[in-house]
Amino acid sequence: MRQIPVLIDRASPVPLYHQLAEQLTAAIEDGTLQPGDPFENELALADRLDLSRPTVRRAIAELVSRGLLVRRRGVGTAVASEVIHRRDELTSLFEDMERKGKRPVTRVLDINRQSVTPRAASALNLPADTPLFYVERLRLAGDIPTALMHNWLPPQFSDITEEELASGSLYAVLRARGVRPVVAHQTIGARKPRSVERKRLDLSPGDPLLTMTRRAYDAAGTAIEFGDHCYRYDQYAFDVTVHER
């Protein structure tokens, strides 16, 4: 039975069960524990780390709910098989590209702090004539234009600067202001490009466009972003993991 080294800092403000869950997750994700490997039982783990059983159970439950571990009463706990280990995440294109080592570059093409756009306003649950913060950006991976992004945000974000946007992800800017997108509804489709889009994304004649519109909400259910994005079909695809029930 492999014992994973775990360090618990009782002085830290982060909950013990979460410290533990993080370190166990890391051990699985970096391959220290392989799929199918047996996992130290919860009593032993609690004893070894000087934590109570409920605390250890809570940490393990977190990994189980993410599909990293599988438990069977009377038998034990094991690392789940490879394919189950993924989860849906709310990420942005920027973060996706960074993870793949693609070195994303953002070019801000247009900013309008008083944009009246009924379609966007209604997606944000605001009156149709509400002036919104609007930004159009082009994302490049190296030299290749990858995505053309149109985003509308509620008026309280109209002080966002071009510099902030150029430096990285829109979600990072929002999070820096204490706003956390928690749920988003996305619609993914395809269509023919318009001529502006063809030019901006450097498309050849006949090239299709992959499109996504997104409405993102915070924990209270307040709409915080409406996005309308176009992607080069040969540069981007959406990976989605769906679960039953």
Added chain:
Amino acid sequence: MRQIPVLIDRASPVPLYHQLAEQLTAAIEDGTLQPGDPFENELALADRLDLSRPTVRRAIAELVSRGLLVRRRGVGTAVASEVIHRRDELTSLFEDMERKGKRPVTRVLDINRQSVTPRAASALNLPADTPLFYVERLRLAGDIPTALMHNWLPPQFSDITEEELASGSLYAVLRARGVRPVVAHQTIGARKPRSVERKRLDLSPGDPLLTMTRRAYDAAGTAIEFGDHCYRYDQYAFDVTVHER
């Protein structure tokens, strides 16, 4: 403060926290509790139902993780706003269309019970030369061709008949055999159609194609389906709800 009637059966083999969670969920889903309504606090609920606080917490945690409730320390618990209460589901195109009242029709174009297709076999974690069950289907909404679907299944499904497939959804056929797809990884993209696809889907020149490939797994992580689908861009789009963390 609305008190929801809850009946707990301590003699039942179903866990108390689950009985409670079910009844609370029902109250939200049938509209007894409306979005934004305050929710009885956990101490009061525990007291009223004669349950311990951890048991009540566990039930509430279940609803929170499904996005039905929102909690804030020091403030209380409330029913989440409408937009949050949705969940990703593993459904099929057939079921999607049925829900929208579109009256789907399936036409089986090709069946091969011994198809050797290395790309599909490897997606199913089988040796590349494994003979697979292959079916090509065209889905129509009324008269309009909507999707062209290619699916490969492991050899144990090679007794599936054309009649079964014509009658409805592939997933329904699988479920009737006691196989439950639980997780699927989908990749959604766009591309130019090939000429067969143009003909089958009755596309005009220059029309793009929306594509999706899917690998579906059962609870044990066994691959049970590989699908490669094309959709008419003007007839179909994917709705995806993503959650943070």
Added chain:
DNA sequence: GGAAGCCAATTGTCCTAACAAAGATTGACA
């Protein structure tokens, strides 16, 4: 040698208890 039954190991459920932290409310004081 095989089968039935028992036992140990492990996870699952449930309870009591205590204290911490965050937000809202109240009240005292300037």
Added chain:
DNA sequence: TGTCAATCTTTGTTAGGACAATTGGCTTCC
């Protein structure tokens, strides 16, 4: 009257203990 501090309410974290249910292996008996 306005502001700050104390207090109350509510959720969050952690602990410890008891017993139940399931599984797998071992032992014993035929």
